[in-house]
Amino acid sequence: MARVKNWQLGREMSYWYPEARPKKQFAAIFDTNKCIACQTCTLACKTTWTSGRGQEYMLWNNVETKPWGSYPLAWDVRELDLLGPQHWTGDTYTGKTIFEAAPEGKKNIGWTPNDMDYAYPNRGEDEVNVTINVKRYHLKLPHDMWFFYLPRVCNHCTYPACLQACTRQSIYKRPEDGIVLVDQERCRGYRICFEACPYKKIFYNHTTRVSEKCVFCFPAVEQGYQPRCMRNCIGKIRSFGFVSTPANAREDNPIDFLVHVRKVAKPLYPQFGLEPNVYYIPPIHVSSNDFLTMLFGAGARHAIDTYRAAMEGDDPELLGALLLAVSTDRIIHRYQVTGDTVIGWAEDGEEVVRIPLKVPTIERAPFDPDLNVYRHNIT
Ligand code: SF4
Numbered sequence: 001m002a003r004v005k006n007w008q009l010g011r012e013m014s015y016w017y018p019e020a021r022p023k024k025q026f027a028a029i030f031d032t033n034k035c036i037a038c039q040t041c042t043l044a045c046k047t048t049w050t051s052g053r054g055q056e057y058m059l060w061n062n063v064e065t066k067p068w069g070s071y072p073l074a075w076d077v078r079e080l081d082l083l084g085p086q087h088w089t090g091d092t093y094t095g096k097t098i099f100e101a102a103p104e105g106k107k108n109i110g111w112t113p114n115d116m117d118y119a120y121p122n123r124g125e126d127e128v129n130v131t132i133n134v135k136r137y138h139l140k141l142p143h144d145m146w147f148f149y150l151p152r153v154c155n156h157c158t159y160p161a162c163l164q165a166c167t168r169q170s171i172y173k174r175p176e177d178g179i180v181l182v183d184q185e186r187c188r189g190y191r192i193c194f195e196a197c198p199y200k201k202i203f204y205n206h207t208t209r210v211s212e213k214c215v216f217c218f219p220a221v222e223q224g225y226q227p228r229c230m231r232n233c234i235g236k237i238r239s240f241g242f243v244s245t246p247a248n249a250r251e252d253n254p255i256d257f258l259v260h261v262r263k264v265a266k267p268l269y270p271q272f273g274l275e276p277n278v279y280y281i282p283p284i285h286v287s288s289n290d291f292l293t294m295l296f297g298a299g300a301r302h303a304i305d306t307y308r309a310a311m312e313g314d315d316p317e318l319l320g321a322l323l324l325a326v327s328t329d330r331i332i333h334r335y336q337v338t339g340d341t342v343i344g345w346a347e348d349g350e351e352v353v354r355i356p357l358k359v360p361t362i363e364r365a366p367f368d369p370d371l372n373v374y375r376h377n378i379t
């Protein structure tokens, strides 16, 4: 085992291979406050990549309702049970990762789902976390009945458990952009990766007898365009770009700004130790700090407070970075807020988006004498 730096844990940890960061690391940010669970992302991915034989059960992108939803069944609860107690001391994780908790002779803890675990991808959808007593009150104040939608894709982790586990070295992380891929020619379908990935985002194809996973739409990414699930997001919750390590973070990179500067975007289950590269803006209405810390690590509540300030108009730079989500199909490498406008540029310096921080409201007279019609205002 090597010792590697995991900045999400605030410390070094054990991993099978030495630290080897790609030149660029592509990353995504999902704002859970805006997701409406329309599943457009799920279908955009399904129709693009997994409509073939042996792929029927696969959802490389899925959206589950937390706290009760899960795909495959109870994926996170089972992993957390195996991991045991998890502790944060300030911003440092002092518990064990899935690599450090491995029993003698194994590289990590893990479990293998069976076919039925994938049979109910919408289990728990729209279920709240407490029973609503309809006989007495629908709501109580302050109301603490909550749920939220959690979209999930492969995290293209910095320390992928799937890659570490593979005994044929069939899984690799591209040095140019950090995308994690399975070499379909080398893979023999041993399914050790299937057991190892704590997020359960690698899948076994029973027809081709090899493993498959999200490819971050790399043919589009190579042309400077965002993946399909990002471009099709109805709720405009998804930002896509590249993330730096904290020491190299750039204020004019919208992903760095959200992750490192304002720290509103947090990794999912950072305590697993994989340094995942998909980040989440935590849901502002969830009342349980313990639950938020379990999902998004130590800074979840701080992220919510900072996010609220932007919504109240106190932080135009943050508002501008958030408004870039799904504003263009192109990958934004640089951004700037000028006055009441946010502008985004592609890697080659071309301006690809320019949007106002506030959409102007136009109120029309109820009666239009030129056309002799009455109109509704629908702003
Ligand atoms: S989320 Fe799972 S499948 Fe994706 S890179 Fe990480 S360990 Fe591998």
Ligand code: SF4
Residues within 6 Å of the ligand: 034, 035, 036, 037, 038, 039, 040, 041, 042, 063, 149, 151, 232, 233, 234, 235, 236, 237
């Ligand atoms: S398309 Fe966007 S809003 Fe709709 S479910 Fe997916 S992430 Fe949520």
